[in-house]
Amino acid sequence: MLDPNYKPYKPTGNIAVDMVASCINNYHVQGATVRVIRLDAIHWTMFKGFVLENLPTFAIEDNEIDFDGVIVTKASVLSNEAISWELKRDPKLKVYIN
Numbered sequence: 759m760l761d762p763n764y765k766p767y768k769p770t771g772n773i774a775v776d777m778v779a780s781c782i783n784n785y786h787v788q789g790a791t792v793r794v795i796r797l798d799a800i801h802w803t804m805f806k807g808f809v810l811e812n813l814p815t816f817a818i819e820d821n822e823i824d825f826d827g828v829i830v831t832k833a834s835v836l837s838n839e840a841i842s843w844e845l846k847r848d849p850k851l852k853v854y855i856n
Contacts, residue, residue: 761786764786766783766786767779767782767783770808772804772805773804774801774802774804774808775804775805775808777797777801777841778797778825778828778830778841781795781841781843782795782826785843785845790845791827791845791846792844792845792846793843793844793845793846794828794829794830794831794844795825795828795829795830795831795841795842795843796831796832796833796837796841796842796843797830797831797832797833797840798833798837798838798839798841799832799833799835802831802832805830806818806823809823
């Protein structure tokens with residue numbers, strides 16, 4: 759269900775932040791919620807730098823940042839994707855397999 763108070767993120771000029779925001783915006787429009795976003799090393803560094811530049815007292819623990827309820831973290835070095843994500847599961851949703 760769409761939240762009537764939701765305001766889409768606006769571009770910041772930082773590609774990593776904009777990728778995260780676009781992912782969240784995209785799934786919000788579809789009625790889904792993103793649980794975790796993983797960024798490759800270069801995008802994680804850009805994202806973390808943006809957060810620390812704008813919120814100097816922000817404490818980053820375990821290489822995770824809570825971005826409005828979405829956990830943004832550094833992906834495994836084995837990952838070859840710039841960004842990957844997981845959606846929250848709806849406990850009411852039932853899946854039937856034949």
